[in-house]
Amino acid sequence: MPKHILSGLKYLAVIELRKLAFSTYDVAEILKMDRSTVSHYIHDRNLSSNSIEVAKVILDLCPQDSFKMIYSLCQDKHLTFTILKYCLNNPKITIKNTCIGCGVCVDACIMDALEIINLNSKVNLDFCCGCLLCSENCPTNSIEILEVE
């Protein structure tokens, strides 16, 4: 069953990538799938509706729990991030000037999306999955996640 759930998640990511006009070849590369499977998904073949429904439930969890669930299914951080990136809205993060550069958020970040530059935390949104771990661990409450859906 876990394999089918991961397939459901990949299916949802395939649909989102196709909406963005990625080619079948590119979708297969991005999601580490073979092209024939991508083609089947695009044409709604070979995937149970149950797998898709369970995948939607996982994506409806808070981003941190979605990350944990997907990562436990695939054991692949990059693939987990890719699925979240294309299936959820991008988070918008602001780091306030109360940041003291302690680096706690950098250590907490599961995606290596943060770094300390000139005693301030900087986020690379290209790698952020919106898991909220940084803001939950920041001792000065300096990280605001403005939008995560």
Ligand code: SF4
């Ligand atoms: S944990 Fe908070 S105070 Fe520390 S570096 Fe990160 S944003 Fe700044």
Ligand code: SF4
């Ligand atoms: S929300 Fe914070 S901890 Fe989570 S991936 Fe983004 S920067 Fe890293």
